[in-house]
Amino acid sequence: MKVKISMAQIRCITGDLQGNTERIVEGIQKAIDDNADIVLFQETAISGYCCGSLFNQAHFIDYNIKFLEKNVVPMVPDNLVVVVGFVDKNGTNRDGYPELFNSVAVIQNKKIVGTYNKMLLANGSHHEDRKYFTPGAFSKVFEVNIRGEKIKIGCPICEDVWFHEHNEDIVQRMKSDGAKIILCPNQSYFYYGKQEVRRKLFSEQAYKNEIPFVAVNSVGLGDLTKNIIIFDGGSMAFDQYGNMVAKAKSFSEDFVNVEFDLEFDKNKKTTSNPDAISDAMRNVWFDKCEEIFNALVYEQKELFSLLGFKKAQIHMSGGLDSSVVFPILVEAMGKENVIAISNPTKCNGDITKSNAQFICDALGVKLYWNSMEEPYNALVSSFEKAFNEEPSSGAKASMQAVGRTVQGLSASHLFGSGIVATGNHSEIVLSWSSFHDIGSIGVHSIIGDLTKMEVFEMAKYINKRFKKEIIPINLLDFSMPPAAELPDAKYDPFDYWLVSGICAEIIRERKDIQDLIFEYQNKKLNTEYFPLYPDGRSIYETINEEQFIDAVDMCFKKSQSSVFKAAQSAPIVMISPRSRGFSSRETIINFYAGAYEFVETKMIELNVKKLRSHIAVE
Known part of the structure; x- marks a missing residue:
């Protein structure tokens, strides 16, 4: 069975609920015109990712859901599946703020087939997922209709696929639950070399799980007051053998179609993950300074x-x-x-x-x-x-x-x-x-x-x-x-x-x-x-x-x-994984001496020049 997927890499602006939704609707129409079976958008595509205190405003959350239900859902015909990120809620927490989930909606035939809540919440560097969102309780897959055939899709969200950094492998779980393709919405921030990190990760997920893997990233800027964060796009698609078969532009909106044959041919799988970049993809990689x-x-x-x-x-x-x-x-x-x-x-x-x-x-x-x-x-x-x-x-x-x-x-x-x-x-x-x-x-x-x-x-x-x-x-x-x-x-x-x-x-x-x-x-x-x-x-x-x-x-x-x-x-x-500013979480008051030595029950600050005698040399 063949499936045509549109990677809709759209500009996402913090808090611009109407503008972001309009760009989503334009992407849906483009997918319809291109006869795509599925169109994938990024994580938190309606609200933006670095929303800070906006996530504590109940009306902002309600409007983001209404834009999904009133403007996006009615635009989806029966022969197209839309996967789009938004912020969902479940009542109110004890602190009076809404209980939020970083979610994805799967939509077909003017109906929401289902939603999935991000399970693994990012918390390093500038990330604040755990501050605002409740982690999802379980993974799930969705049954959709593609050209008259029913197939199951998995939609992990960004951090969910970084299995090296967690004790859970959400993609593997979704594959075990019957997913035939993985569609991953992202708000993955830029640092130099990050695209290569993503490429290797996504390729490994496709290869080891023997499943097509499509990741759409956001393009735009976010901020946490003291740091400006770049979202660089560069969305990617990999076949079930780990080969990168499509890539969107970096630092620009883009719309890329890719077609997969979902049948797995074990003879096409190499004995090791194809880590090298193909000649067709080589021209999209830059050196560090560029x-x-x-x-x-x-x-x-x-x-x-x-x-x-x-x-x-x-x-x-x-x-x-x-x-x-x-x-x-x-x-x-x-x-x-x-x-x-x-x-x-x-x-x-x-x-x-x-x-x-x-x-x-x-x-x-x-x-x-x-x-x-x-x-x-x-x-x-x-x-x-x-x-x-x-x-x-x-x-x-x-x-x-x-x-x-x-x-x-x-x-x-x-x-x-x-x-x-x-x-x-x-x-x-x-x-x-x-x-x-x-x-x-x-x-x-x-x-x-x-x-x-x-x-x-x-x-x-x-x-x-x-x-x-x-x-x-x-x-x-x-x-x-x-x-x-x-x-x-x-x-x-x-x-x-x-x-x-x-x-x-x-x-x-x-x-x-x-x-x-x-x-x-x-x-x-x-x-x-x-x-x-x-x-x-x-x-x-x-x-x-x-x-x-x-x-x-x-x-x-x-x-x-x-x-x-x-x-x-x-x-x-920010152009590195951690920058000075909010990203580094340094404090103005800081009396840590950097080194100490202990004598019985007394402690004295260690003169840094004495460290040579205290640090073992291998």
Whole structure:
């Protein structure tokens, strides 16, 4: 028996019940026009996924159900099956809020055949399923009519299929209950490499259960106030032998039809899961930098469209970070919609000012020069009159850095533009920014989840992508070191080949002091986080153990003390599994020392340098 399935990968907007429903109805009509047997939409397709407090509003939940019943169900003919995610309810909890289920509805012939409630609720990183939803009690399959024949389908929801991370295998259960095909709606968020993770997971599910597997993912943005989350699409379909037979576009709405022969031929099954990507699918996979660039371009364009900003504003220092952000903005918004401003003082050198002009000229964007020198001098003078003494170098640095924010906000009113923060992950964790400086405030922090080393790699990629020198070579050949160019710091005081990796391990991987020192001693540090130095030497050849321990101690302490700053900076766009912000759940008050030793019944804080004698070396 053959079955034609439409993967309806639609844009999903948080809380836009009417707009999301209209896009679902359009998808249904498209499936009818294409003579599909089944059309699959994403998880929580009507409400959106990152709804936060909306999930506590009873009327919002009621409206989402009414849109399903009044607008979607009547559109489904008898020769089409619709599988769509929504939020269902069952009365009210003791706290007065409705008891909710993350659910999927199976619809045919203008009737709801049945609903299934997600059993395995995601709770890691930014996920809040367990906060708002009650887990489903049992799995189920649905009997539907396909071209006059009755077949059973299973509809696990997103986390339900991640059997490696749970003690239950919902897909296997549905197969045992008679399912002939698995239709999986998702709201699976993006991080670099995530599509490959999904591909391997879905392929394994299809292969080991000998069942066709179709997964539709959402495309759009979500947020949890301090993090912007990208839903990247890339919906996939696999035959019962584990082969990927169709894939939707990434970072775009798409509608893909795929046909399956449900008969299983054991002679077609290989002795091991086909892990390699077929030649037909190879062109849809990107390398890391390309994937990140495309994701950030999509996020920039989508976020500003949703918030009503037609122009993006960036403050160009001539350093690496703003130089990398700038081409992303131009690609997303068009050069005519990018406002570039430089706010120099006497602390800024000719090289960085020249760099700022060079990159703007390379992409055809006017660079506005709005000097900070005169306002800075006025601030110094005002300070001296008020307190009868000269401000410290740190105070002067804050005057310049935060003064640029005042200039930037003023310009944003003139141009009607949204400011884009340019700080990177390493600087944010190390607190290498002034309170509310122009590099940390704005609509969003677009590279705030990229380490300094990843920013370097992105710069190289950008020049390759544009096939010319966009990022000045002096920022890539290390002849121009990272430079704050402020009164208290001409150059950045960090070895970024060392500290960016440590910061990434602390935030993304939840490593602590002892973990990192152990990995250094055993030469097990993640080479992606700790790349070779420019001279080709490894971190073990460049940094001795005492230097490494000092750096870990410094990064660990700064990661704790900088949380209050990060909490008040621009929301960070997530491109890794766990980002600083809501995703990492760090606390402003944190007195954990990182290491202790115990003597009888007394406990003392352990000097981090003593750890070498306390951590076993394999």
